[in-house]
Amino acid sequence: MSLAEIRSRFPQLQEKVYGKPLVYLDNAATSLRPVEVISKWDVLSSTLSSNLHRAVHFTANKATEEFEETRVAAASFLGADSPKEIVFTGGTTHSLNLLAFSLGEMEGFLHEGDEIVIGGAEHHSNILPWQFLAKRKGLKIKVLPIEDNGTVVPFRLQEILTPRTRICCIAQVSNVLGIINPIRQLADICHSNGTLLVVDGAQGVVHCKTDVKSLGADFYAFSGHKIYAAPGTGVLWGRMELLEKMPPYMGGGEMIGTVKWDGSTFAPVPHKFEAGTQNIAGVPTLKPAFKLAEEFLKTPYIEEVKQFVLKELLQIPGLHLYGLPGNIEEKIPLFSFSVDGAHHEDLALILDKMGVAVRSGQMCAEPLMDHFGVTGMLRASFAPYNGPEDAEYFIKSLRRAIDMLV
């Protein structure tokens, strides 16, 4: 697909902000949505409104088919063994909270004094659910430190693991540093220690060809809204034997076997984790979104854009870039930085008026901000609809904004 073809599929790019064309560089927060996702959403909302699994009527069957076909698509997209390993959730945050609860309640798994290792660059969504669990169960949390350039070195994990480490949680790609972590190696280290590896794929799933089996993770979570699908959708993938042993997170409709006053039984995996009415119009948008994401991996100019932005940023005086691996192939087109004498909030505010949407602040990673000794950063994150023109305009606008402030 050419850049023009890609751009024509995202209606929001046709919109103007303050009379200027929109240069949307906040893709790591949420992506824009293409016509195929919007029309799927529209069809499900306007002509296929019915609840799933419960009824025998025509539209309910159609809606259920759409939903379950998406499960099959998700399994194939992730390289899962079976669609049954796909649990639909409201997003990564939901997936990780579900996991921290249900894994925590798995019989005989955790004991007081056990440990959880969390990556040093994690999003709050991959910290807080584990802090809650640690508090409930009397567990100890250890941090897997990152190097100064933002990379994760596997032997550091080796150093902090003990026989009591039960769970290790890390992002495939940090939402601040944009570095692709060596998940396979971390998985091998974890497994030789009897530790389960939980991978937050919110950023990674968008930019990496992900195969959960070759990745070696035990659990993998991601959101639909960052990968061009509807917001309020997400996936938790887990290894079947673990999902089967985990008790449900929420109780409600459709997750049950039988319900009696003296106790209930639950539906098999994955439905036991999908209590209540699901996001029936949103989840099926994942299917066209996966297809698009796969096509996007073949877009050649992304690498060019990444190299250009990196080169230009490094030439700006007083600019500090966070997350620069020795091998640039290990970085996605996501750049977080600070500029001496120019506050990230001021920069974002001025860029906004120039039509450039970027993110400023702590980016839901306060411990990482503390690690680098900053109150916040500015982040520009690119998607395949951001071509060389967007990249050039961004650099020009950034330079002008810095000139206004410094």
Added chain:
Amino acid sequence: MKTLEEAKLAVIDEFSMFDEWLDKYEYLIDLGKNMDAFPEELKTEDRLIKGCQSRVWLDTSFSDGRLHFKADSDAIITKGIISLLISVYDGRTPAEIVSDDFSFVETVGLKDNLSPTRANGLASMISTIKAEAEKYV
């Protein structure tokens, strides 16, 4: 000294000179840069205004029946905004501030042109100034 109403009109007047928001930002940046230096030792937790994305400190003193404000922020546009508020409300009596509705910020268009988080920051600045004034009524 200008009356409260005159001070507000002066700000509204100044702002109406700029059509482009970038120019308005440049003006706010200048205001921020030209603000009196804020003593480091006053940058305490209790002077921090809650609800702003950037850090904003406000120091209040009371003499001869009037309130005096000093402020600082690590973000310069925010500093410009609070400087603007101070240019209007510094040296007023507590009664004047408490009974004021602060609607001039809407006339200036400040609120509409700030994102919700920053509009909240502005609202926090205003409510802090009001709360300080209430202590002395």
